[in-house]
Amino acid sequence: GENVEQHPSTLSVxxxxxxxxxxxxxxxxxxxxxxxxxxxxxxxxLIIDIRSNVGEKKDQRIAVTLNKTAKxxxxxxxxxxxxxxAVYFCAASTGQAGTALIFGKGTTLSVSS
Amino acid sequence: xxxxxxxxxxxxxxxxxxxxxxxxxxxxxxTTMFWYRQFPKQSLMLMATxxxxxxxxxxxxxxxxxxxxxxxxxxxxxxxxxxxxxxDSSFYIxxxxxxxxxxxxxxxxxxxxxxxxxx
Numbered sequence: 001g002e003n004v005e006q007h008p009s010t011l012s013v014x015x016x017x018x019x020x021x022x023x024x025x026x027x028x029x030x031x032x033x034x035x036x037x038x039x040x041x042x043x044x045x046l047i048i049d050i051r052s053n054v055g056e057k058k059d060q061r062i063a064v065t066l067n068k069t070a071k072x073x074x075x076x077x078x079x080x081x082x083x084x085x086a087v088y089f090c091a092a093s094t095g096q097a098g099t100a101l102i103f104g105k106g107t108t109l110s111v112s113s
Numbered sequence: 114x115x116x117x118x119x120x121x122x123x124x125x126x127x128x129x130x131x132x133x134x135x136x137x138x139x140x141x142x143x144t145t146m147f148w149y150r151q152f153p154k155q156s157l158m159l160m161a162t163x164x165x166x167x168x169x170x171x172x173x174x175x176x177x178x179x180x181x182x183x184x185x186x187x188x189x190x191x192x193x194x195x196x197x198x199x200x201d202s203s204f205y206i207x208x209x210x211x212x213x214x215x216x217x218x219x220x221x222x223x224x225x226x227x228x229x230x231x232x
Contacts, residue, residue, distance in 0.1 A: 034221065043119070043206050043223035044157070089156065093221075098145040098162070098210065101221050105156045 002027040004092050006104025015113045019080050023090035023104050024072040032095030033066060033073045038087045038106075047088075048075070051095060080111045115141045115211035119224025126197055127232055134192045134227045136207030142187035143209035147221070148180075151204040160205075163190045197231040204228050 003026040013019050025033075031052035036044035050057045050064045050073065057064050061080075066073040077084055087108050091101040116139040126132050136146055144165050149157040161182050162170045169182035179201075181193040190209075194201055206226040210219045 032219075036223070041204075041226070041228065043117075043208075043226045046220060046222060049220065095219060098164070099219070100147045100159050100162055101208075102159070103157045108154075 002030055002092055002102040004090060004102050004104040006090050006107060008107060009105065010108045010110070012110045012112065013080050015080060015082060015111055017080055019075075019077045019084070019109055019111075021075045021088055021090065021107045021109075022072060023074070023092075024070075025092040025102075026071065027092070028071070029094055030092040032093050033064070034091050034101065035062075035064060035075045036089045036091065036103075038089060044089060077109075080109075082111050082113050085109055085111045115139075115209070115220075115222045117207065117209050117222045117224040119207050119227060121227060122225060123228045123230075125230045125232065128198050129196055131193055131195045132197055132229060134194075134205055134207070134229075136190045136192070136209070136224050138188045138209045138211070141209075141211045143190075143211065144187060145210050146184060146190040147208045147210075148182060148190075148192050149206045149208065151206060151226075153204075157206060160192075194229065197229070199231045202229055202231045 006023045034049035037047045038044045061078045063076040087106045089106045090104040093099045093101045118137045146163040148160045160175045163182045163184040165184045171177045184190040208223045
C-alpha cells in the first residue's frame with residue numbers, strides 16, 4: 001500500500017521567512033496530493049492540493065510543487081505569519097471516489113514574531 | 114469548501130460504556146465517509162471506510178465489533194465505540210468525500226473531531 005514520508009517533523013521560522021515542507025510517496029498510482037493544516041483540538045483543514053497532471057499550483061502565499069518522476073511533493077509558504085503556526089499534513093491517494101487519504105506524520109510549524 | 118459536521122466535540126465516559134459519534138455532510142451527499150483516529154502529536158490513522166447502505170471496510174488491526182460504523186444515509190455516518198476502555202481515549206475524526214467536478218476530482222473534507230476520554 002501507499003506510504004507517505006514527511007519532513008521535517010518540526011520547523012521554526014521567523015515571521016516573514018519562507019517555510020518548506022517535503023513529502024515523498026511510494027505508490028506510483030497515486031495522483032492526488034492534498035495538504036492539510038490542523039490547529040490544536042480541531043479537524044484538518046484543506047489548504048491546497050495538486051493532481052498529477054500539473055507540476056505546480058499556487059494560492060496566494062501557499063504553493064505546492066509535484067515531481068511525479070521522483071515521487072515527491074512540497075508545500076511552500078512565503079511571508080509566514082504567526083497565524084500560520086499549526087501542524088501541517090501531506091497526504092496522497094489515487095483521487096478516485098471512495099479512496100481514503102494516506103497521511104504523512106505531520107510537521108509542526110512555529111512562526112515567531 | 115464542503116462542510117462536514119461532527120458531534121460531539123468532546124465526550125467523557127466511564128469505562129465499559131458505549132459512545133456514539135455522528136458525522137454529517139451538511140451541503141453535499143457523501144457516498145463514502147472515512148473514520149480516522151489520532152493520538153496526541155501523531156498523524157491521522159485510517160480506521161475504516163464507511164459506504165452508504167453497506168458494511169464498513171475496516172483497516173487491519175481495527176476491531177469491527179468494538180468500533181461499529183453505520184452509514185444509513187448519504188449525509189450521516191456514525192461511529193460507536195462499544196465497551197470503551199481507557200486505551201480507546203483518542204481524537205476521532207470523520208471525513209467525507211465531495212466531488213469538485215468530474216470523475217476523479219474528489220476532495221476530502223474533515224469534521225472538527227471528537228475528543229474521547231474514557232475514565
